[in-house]
Amino acid sequence: MARMKFICDAERCIECNGCVTACKNEHEVPWGVNRRRVVTLNDGVPGEKSISVACMHCSDAPCMAVCPVNCFYKTDEGVVLHDKDICIGCGYCSYACPFGAPQFPSQGTFGVRGKMDKCTFCAGGPETNGSQAEFEKYGRNRLAEGKLPACAEMCSTKALLAGDGDVVADIFRSRVVKRNKGAEVWGWGTAYGSKQAGQAPAKVEGVKK
């Protein structure tokens, strides 16, 4: 079974924001709401790295766990979606999400927080697939049209990959191998500095063996 996933190749992302623009255009996302954004680390410093971030459609989604009205659901393809007819705009999901994916439009009276909006992996919502009602609430349903998310399909350097997790992992793995790298390029150990497969043991100064 297909399990939809995103991955952003930081070695390729050039911070062009094409993904952000593609998303906003495809779904006619209102002003002030960004379902996707590009985050740059060490901006302006040589060797800066950028990644495109949106809802990662977690396997064990914390937003789903904290929602007091149970408005979230997961499709057969592992896409985390929500029902705006049920959402009360409380913002719990926003606090729970590690990626800052949930967005809240603030065009209501007295700046009231509206119903949550987030990346749908271009899979729409509970309304009829491809209907006007679905488009107005959630944007276009590209998955039901046999297409992949617009952000990934629009990415000029193909840094942002989307699709079945197996396919995406295969593409990324082939790139890693072409770069003469191995298991050390990602994972917990690389991110947090602990030892993992493919890495040399960490040198600790002042300790004699």
Place this chain on the structure above:
Amino acid sequence: MMKRMSLIVLSVAALTACGEKAQTLGTKNDATAHSGAENAFVASGWTAGDKNSWEQHLRARAQYGQNDNTRAP
């Protein structure tokens, strides 16, 4: 006359409350993605309702559209 008008206005205001949608807890059943979309933008090359065909189509699309290593000489 004034009394009648105000009664009509009040009745209309009261009836609008009846038009609100019912709020029920729990998520709706969403149609599967492979069942296709009701618009003119559906990509060709797969059969709506056939899950296997949809999956194969998306796999091919992901490989062709995103794996440039297989296309570069």
